[in-house]
Amino acid sequence: MKTWIALAGATLLTGTALGQTDVTQAAREFREANEAAILTETLDFLRLPNVADNREDMLANARHIIALMEARGIEGRILEAGDASPAVYGELTVPGATRTLMLYTHYDGQPVEPENWASDPFDPVIRAGRLENGAEIIADPLAGEIDPDWRIYGRSSSDDKSPLIAMFAAIDALRAAGQGPNVNIRFFLEGEEEAGSPHLRDLLEAHRDLLQADLWLIADGPIDTRGDPRVLLGVRGVTSMQVTIHGAERVLHSGHYGNVAPNPAARLAHLIASMRDETGRVLVEGFYDDVLPISETARGYLEAGAFDEASLLEEPGIARTEWGPGALYGEAVMVPALNILGLDAGTVGPGTRNAIPDRASAAIGFRVVPGMSLERLRERMNAHIEAQGYVVLDREPTDAERLEHTHIAEVHWESAGYEAASTEAGHPLIGHLVELVDEASERPVRVVPLLGGSLPLAPISDVTNTPFAIVPVVNPDNSQHAPNENLRIGHLWDGIELYAAILADDWETD
Amino acid sequence: MKTWIALAGATLLTGTALGQTDVTQAAREFREANEAAILTETLDFLRLPNVADNREDMLANARHIIALMEARGIEGRILEAGDASPAVYGELTVPGATRTLMLYTHYDGQPVEPENWASDPFDPVIRAGRLENGAEIIADPLAGEIDPDWRIYGRSSSDDKSPLIAMFAAIDALRAAGQGPNVNIRFFLEGEEEAGSPHLRDLLEAHRDLLQADLWLIADGPIDTRGDPRVLLGVRGVTSMQVTIHGAERVLHSGHYGNVAPNPAARLAHLIASMRDETGRVLVEGFYDDVLPISETARGYLEAGAFDEASLLEEPGIARTEWGPGALYGEAVMVPALNILGLDAGTVGPGTRNAIPDRASAAIGFRVVPGMSLERLRERMNAHIEAQGYVVLDREPTDAERLEHTHIAEVHWESAGYEAASTEAGHPLIGHLVELVDEASERPVRVVPLLGGSLPLAPISDVTNTPFAIVPVVNPDNSQHAPNENLRIGHLWDGIELYAAILADDWETD
Incomplete structure (x- = not known):
């Protein structure tokens, strides 16, 4: 069911090298042929401990990411500012491309209490489903067919290492299909988001020239609880x-x-x-x-079902929203x-x-x-x-x-605190993004003008003065920040198709 | 300064065998001649542990009280009701007396935590002043002159054993002076007040016939913080x-x-x-x-200074009463x-x-x-x-x-709870009592129509349908309910004079 088009305005898809269906199909075929390799890359990445206050660990992660970039011809480097945990910057310039997307994830994870985990948080395992349902560890998961309902258990499996893997795999898929990317890509990968992003503003200001883009895409957080893809335009x-x-x-x-x-x-x-x-x-x-x-x-986005209203209220036993009936x-x-x-x-x-x-x-x-x-x-x-x-x-x-x-x-x-940040729902690049995400999935996109929660995004919009959107990948039941954080593998597969669609487009909307 | 007379109404003293000054003077002379004996009686009583849930201890206390009564020709007995801690009843009928006073104290004490006491709570000691001021224990306090500023430290020294000693000594003093008592006296001494008086109503109902009187006088609590005698007419x-x-x-x-x-x-x-x-x-x-x-x-009583308004507010740092300016x-x-x-x-x-x-x-x-x-x-x-x-x-x-x-x-x-109880300030016997108390002291009586705190007095007024008043004896800084409970000996001396004045009167107010 696609109800968004009338609501999002009359922005039209332009300039995509392949039709959207072809791109997602190409990405899917590439993934099907390379599942074990993609998961191997994911598991290797997850084996690196990544609590932000351990500088050595974070440097090891940063070097690992730069190696993954270099393997793809992306020029990677570490960005520093004061005693900030290192950020990783990467740049992929596409000949003829006129637009630039800045892709953001963070590669640090929440601190862990290993005694509360069913397995070592930094020795990821694959289970044949949800731990809560008694799913066992699979001894040799990459040997045969991989079920999309299987889950990887490990710190940052969903928050936020796997979205980066999805982006890299999307680039690989487009190249394998000879289809792009068709937009310049920059990466800004933060190393202390879970510590409250204390130096984000410093990093952005210190490297203002590098961090120019037309749109920031942030691959943090989960998709919609109904299983639908999601575009979020701001936070309180x-x-x-x-x-x-x-x-x-x-x-x-x-x-x-x-x-x-x-x-x-x-x-x-x-x-x-x-x-x-x-x-x-x-x-x-x-x-x-x-x-x-x-x-x-x-x-319009709200009325088209930005949120799963009924379950958000019923599940925690709320008779009606406090703000009022209706x-x-x-x-x-x-x-x-x-x-x-x-x-x-x-x-x-x-x-x-x-x-x-x-x-x-x-x-x-x-x-x-x-x-x-x-x-x-x-x-x-x-x-x-x-x-x-x-x-x-x-x-x-x-x-x-x-x-x-x-x-x-x-x-x-409270001495800390985040300002709100959002991009106008009516911004032309947002309308374009919403169309791309919607076309990339068989399920309807859910556009959230403002998330109730808070993320330190204000420095991004303040310093770069650039529109941004959150385009998540992972399953909502990922136990982020908690023990037994996990990623449903099928969500990683969908994320590859989603980012392939985004990166295949040339973003020339005018 | 005696401002109360105009306020309390025109009740006149009648029928007192001696003038008030003569009675208090006689009580004082008796006390001065018998200080060591009175304190010995006090200390012996305090040596009996008296936490209400120990029935054996309470029976030992009850028997001790009955012995003290019998030594004075007062007929004493134990009153029981269900599993109530025993109450002690005593009766002294005075030939020719037409009025009867019921004297109430409780002889049980708050539970003790001996480790928080400076000395054994049930092995009373006399110190040369307040423990807080570093006053030391006097080795042989009864051997020579006794300073009224000395203090007895022990559980129930003030709450509520010493007022009973004051009543007994007052009877002794009147008899020694050939001056009375001139009113029938009954005692109702409760054994579980500190446990919340759970059976007070049962005891009063079971022994309704015995507990007839014209006025109940309750010798619980302290005198006024300014050092003035006090009559309290009710509780919230x-x-x-x-x-x-x-x-x-x-x-x-x-x-x-x-x-x-x-x-x-x-x-x-x-x-x-x-x-x-x-x-x-x-x-x-x-x-x-x-x-x-x-x-x-x-x-009128309130405006005449029932309470030490200024210090009650200033001491705990209150700018003005919550109820309003003025x-x-x-x-x-x-x-x-x-x-x-x-x-x-x-x-x-x-x-x-x-x-x-x-x-x-x-x-x-x-x-x-x-x-x-x-x-x-x-x-x-x-x-x-x-x-x-x-x-x-x-x-x-x-x-x-x-x-x-x-x-x-x-x-x-809360399943428990006390109803309020009070006697009308305008009751003729109250006016009479106030005059007696005022005359018995060089200091002005403070009449409190209603105490802000609560005591289980409602059963007394409900069951007996008799006016009551609280006429305390002990010092306000007695640490009641706390470790190092104490009695200033001078307050015991004043209490003897006070109760002598009350018991010397024939209470024929009409």
Whole structure:
């Protein structure tokens, strides 16, 4: 079912050397003839430990990637910036090509706790299905026919080493078929994404000249839970604050001090209630001022089924979206969210003491959307708390302050935090990308204008001023970041076809 | 400074055999001649371990008390009801007396953790002052002059064995002076008050005929922090509830589910804000319907300095009473309180997760005042939660209930709880008592119409239908319920004079 075409606008496919079906068919045939070799390359790559804080390990990975590039005539090199874990850059210039795609993956993985894994995270194995279903390790998986439902278990098998293998195999397939690539390709492969991308901005700024492209494609994260290919155009940003309302100097008897001592837990409840209503609408002055409206194109993608609405709600037992009856999941995550992440005061449950707490704390998280600025958000939130009658401190109050002020709030903002980042759904290159991805699969493409979660993509759009899109490869049930991370082999096969279609195109959309 | 007379009304002292000054002077002279003997009696009593769950220990204490009674011609006996720790009853009928006072103390003590004590809790010692000031144990304290600032350290030294010694010594003193007692005296000495008086109602009902009196006098708790004698006319009642707001079935990613999953912590904040405003006023329909207004007499006592307003606020760092600018401490504790005792949801502080909690809980305590009923309170609170759109359950919701209802609250009420209890400040016997206490001391009496805290006194007023008052003896810094409980000896001396004045009177107020 292909409902996207009318919604995505009238962008037409142009300049593809082969018809799309021919390209994916060629990629499939190449893969079928080379499955063992592709998996061998994958497994070899996964055998290199890749936790970002181990510089030696990361250098070994980087050199391995450069070797894989060089085997394909891609000019590879390490990019450095300060004490950043090394990034790998690669360049493949195609004669006659006028457009350049920047392909992004990260090659570092989440830290591992081997005792929680069923097999060594850095000695990948292939199982005949899902571990949860009791699938056993296959002794010699590459000897015969390979079932696409088999899975590779190992750290970074899905997040994010296999998408890079898919890209390399796609290039190999196009060349074997004499069909390209027909676009200039650059690689920017990060080595510390799982550590929060602390030097991404530095790396991009230090190597600004190298990192020119028409479009960044990011092969991180999973495809749609319904098994459909996915194009994601942005992420919400994130930050958080800790608010502590101070009461009396010590915990007081709830009888002798009930109605006498200020109750910081009750005050915190009122403060939170003043910040947002029960449907998630934020009541803080100016909070929505900078929010960019949802475009018609984006709304079209949402209404065409950007998300699997029913299962996203039913599976975790949600009667309806908090944002309101009738609000789509995708709409709810395109507006900023003020989440109460935690509350802590006094005692609750069987050990409850009849006492008035001396303080009450809340952790408040924010998911911001394009247009907003974390700095202005912080200013507005602090101003809101002051407008509720509080003196805002960044430390405990002194004894004198306690006796002087009836309302004291201690506020700490998370020093890190990501700004939101997105590419306009109506951008012509995005429309083109969506068509290519849709044509490359028998299943409909799901276009997500904005993901509810956050990734450090803002530096990419800020520094390069280039549109970007996330085009994932791996299975949604890959246990990324957790023990027993895995890749369904059939998803790797589909990823090769997907990236072959993307790289076979000449991207001359005008 | 004696400001109370005009406030307490025009009750006049009548029928006292001696003038008040003569009685207290006689008691003082008796005490001065018998200090070592009185302290020996005190120390012997404190050597008997008295944690209520040890029945043998409690029986030994009861027999000891009966022996002390018999030595004074008081007829003593044990009262039982079911498996209650034994209560001790005593009766002293005075020829010609027309009034009867019931004297109450409890002889059980809080459990001890001997390792946290500076000396054995059941081998009392006398120190030359406060342990906190480094006061040493006196080797042979009864050999010479006894300083009233010395302190006895031992469990129940203040709470509640010494007041009983003061009563016995007061009877001895009056007799030695040929001055009484001039009122019939009954004793009701409880053996499980520190365990929450679980059988007090049973004991009172089982022995209703014995426990007739005109007035109950309860010698529990400390005198005023300013060093003034105190008469307390009631206590607030207490109960608590646990409320859990249920969100999704599990903790969810705050990005993927922010504005989608209901945020139970935000909902809990709104629910609390709907229950009470920031000044402690409860917004629940009907909450104040049964509250008895503060009488003019009671208000007079408050305004005459029932409490040490300034230090009660300044010491714990409170800028002003929560109830409002200008509200007296005493006024704030005469209205019911809804205290948020605790909040718990998700994560707060350095370990905060960017996640939407699956539930948020609050412990909510209530201090109720005379006129209110805990049963009606529970009904009104449950109805209020329902009126906010919640389905109220007493268990976790089922999966089906989660998908059916947008708002689910799980509510559990504390099974125990005390009703409020008080005697009208304008009762003639109270006016009389206040005059006696005031006359017995050089310092002004402080009359507290209602104590903010709670004691299980409701059974006394319910079952006996008799006025009561608390007339304490011991020092406020006695560390009751804690390690190193102590009694300042001077307070015991004052207590003897106080009870001598009370028992010398014939209480014929009409």
